[in-house]
Amino acid sequence: MAIGELYDVVIDCPDTAALAEFYRQLVGGEILDSDGHWTTLATPRGRVSFQRVDDYSPPQWPGQAHPQQIHLDVMVTNLDESEPLVLELGATLLRGSSKPEGCRVYADPAGHPFCLVTN
Incomplete structure (x- = not known):
């Protein structure tokens, strides 16, 4: 999944x-x-x-x-539930990402930024 x-x-x-x-x-x-x-x-x-x-x-x-x-935005239903899952995959929450409602910025294991977003 x-x-x-x-x-x-x-x-x-x-x-x-x-x-x-x-x-x-x-x-x-x-x-x-x-x-x-x-x-x-x-x-x-x-x-x-x-x-x-x-x-x-x-x-x-x-x-x-x-x-x-270039970076990717990935739509999720809940940031708080999705964050531990992407961190477990090897992502890193980037500095300066204040964990605002609707968007959080991470780096993939190779350092490329991507965002988890909600509506």
Whole structure:
């Protein structure tokens, strides 16, 4: 049994509306919201969100001087019940994650960030 389900793929970028529009034209869908800091594109097969990052440095391929910048949001029904399960799998609650209602930030065993989210 899975702890949660994939809810969102989040891409860091300097201009959320512009990048969401690029992907809307590339794969279709509808832009659900956009506030300058966050924009969500819903498609028939899932959603992609775009998160504004100040002083953004784009990834460079190949190489790791500027690695890829993306994280997953995993929808769960209860953060308090899901947290011990992901920690048992090897995740780490990241510093600065104040355990707010609706979202908590973790690192996977290789250090990639991901979020557990609720509605």
